[in-house]
Amino acid sequence: MPTPRVKIPAQAAKGEVFEVKTTIDHDMESGQRKDSAGKPIPRKIINKFVCTYNGKEVFKSDWAAAISANPYLSFFLTATESGSIELKWHDDDGQVYSASHAITVA
Amino acid sequence: MRKSVLAVSVALVVAAVTGKALADPPFDPKDPKMAPYIAGDKRSGYTFAEPETRAMQDDDFTNPGFLWVEEGKKLWSKAEGAAGKACKDCHGDAEKSMKGVGAVYPRFDPHVNSVLILEQKINQCRTERMKADEWKWDSKPLNAMTTFVKHQSRGMPLAVQADGPAAPYFEMGRRLYLQRRGLNDVACKHCHEDYWGQHLRTELLSQGMPNGFPQYRLKWQTLGTAQKRIRGCNEEVRAEPYPWGSIENVALELYATWRANGLKVESPAVRK
Numbered sequence: 594m595p596t597p598r599v600k601i602p603a604q605a606a607k608g609e610v611f612e613v614k615t616t617i618d619h620d621m622e623s624g625q626r627k628d629s630a631g632k633p634i635p636r637k638i639i640n641k642f643v644c645t646y647n648g649k650e651v652f653k654s655d656w657a658a659a660i661s662a663n664p665y666l667s668f669f670l671t672a673t674e675s676g677s678i679e680l681k682w683h684d685d686d687g688q689v690y691s692a693s694h695a696i697t698v699a
Numbered sequence: 700m701r702k703s704v705l706a707v708s709v710a711l712v713v714a715a716v717t718g719k720a721l722a723d724p725p726f727d728p729k730d731p732k733m734a735p736y737i738a739g740d741k742r743s744g745y746t747f748a749e750p751e752t753r754a755m756q757d758d759d760f761t762n763p764g765f766l767w768v769e770e771g772k773k774l775w776s777k778a779e780g781a782a783g784k785a786c787k788d789c790h791g792d793a794e795k796s797m798k799g800v801g802a803v804y805p806r807f808d809p810h811v812n813s814v815l816i817l818e819q820k821i822n823q824c825r826t827e828r829m830k831a832d833e834w835k836w837d838s839k840p841l842n843a844m845t846t847f848v849k850h851q852s853r854g855m856p857l858a859v860q861a862d863g864p865a866a867p868y869f870e871m872g873r874r875l876y877l878q879r880r881g882l883n884d885v886a887c888k889h890c891h892e893d894y895w896g897q898h899l900r901t902e903l904l905s906q907g908m909p910n911g912f913p914q915y916r917l918k919w920q921t922l923g924t925a926q927k928r929i930r931g932c933n934e935e936v937r938a939e940p941y942p943w944g945s946i947e948n949v950a951l952e953l954y955a956t957w958r959a960n961g962l963k964v965e966s967p968a969v970r971k
Contacts, residue, residue, distance in 0.1 A: 598766065
């Protein structure tokens with residue numbers, strides 16, 4: 594089970610722009626490789642990343658086969674209200690890896 | 700006329716050569732930022748890396764090697780095997796008990812009367828104390844635990860012992876280091892002692908200092924140990940790699956690590 598690592602400030606001033614840094618350990622198997630017996634290794638990548646801020650979708654990105662293993666992603670959000678930031682990584686096999694982070698906006 | 704043509708072509712060649720040199724990652728030995736990565740004449744692979752790769756290593760968050768450190772931290776307190784023990788039950792807090800351990804391996808182990816690398820010592824603990832199965836070479840848990848243990852010595856200078864009972868292994872390592880191998884008929888020392896700082900095709904040759912292992916290698920898209928890298932080097936010179944944990948590969952790791960004595964442990968480092 595991949596474990597996400599997330600770095601988000603615990604506090605922010607209202608209107609402040611802060612950075613969300615994420616990384617997750619995942620092989621991102623492209624589907625282009627073959628195993629030692631010559632059989633193709635099926636594709637298994639994270640194909641979608643979604644970030645919600647208090648239930649509202651604020652950032653979304655579709656990923657393709659050329660994304661590296663253990664993908665690192667960073668983006669910026671504006672602090673509007675206290676609450677939780679939910680991050681979800683959607684795998685090809687239907688699994689969803691998630692992380693949640695509380696933020697206090699003063 | 701002919702002379703001026705020659706002069707122009709010489710100028711072009713000089714321009715091509717300096718142009719190539721400019722493409723190398725910047726390195727200034729007097730730069731205080733580089734000081735932790737230099738010990739006397741020895742230079743860590745960090746000083747040969749591209750600035751972007753260095754930046755990845757500088758920030759523990761962007762360094763993907765920390766995914767293995769965190770995995771190792773979890774495994775440290777996980778009980779496994781018939782004895783029902785975890786690493787933690789004997790060794791306590793890894794931050795204290797494992798500090799400095801990574802800096803002295805590979806090391807002579809009197810119980811097995813041989814030199815062991817860290818991976819082998821971990822597996823020895825698992826089979827003898829925990830009564831658990833050995834972790835496979837290059838498996839996620841073995842690499843994670845090795846990285847976690849070695850990471851506790853980050854910033855400490857390598858101090859591997861080459862004399863005393865380790866001497867025969869060290870001599871074997873030195874012999875293998877100087878021995879030509881494979882279709883390309885080169886030895887470790889040709890790249891890493893004689894021609895470091897020069898190019899092998901587009902590759903900038905480093906001094907081959909293993910102070911950052913286990914390291915995340917962008918080419919591998921994963922983390923690997925010195926054992927894997929030595930095997931990779933052998934493949935690159937078109938030689939049959941020594942098996943994982945074989946006496947040859949262990950002796951080579953001992954000699955290569957001894958060469959880096961004095962350089963600080965960087966595990967987990969990030970390299971190209």
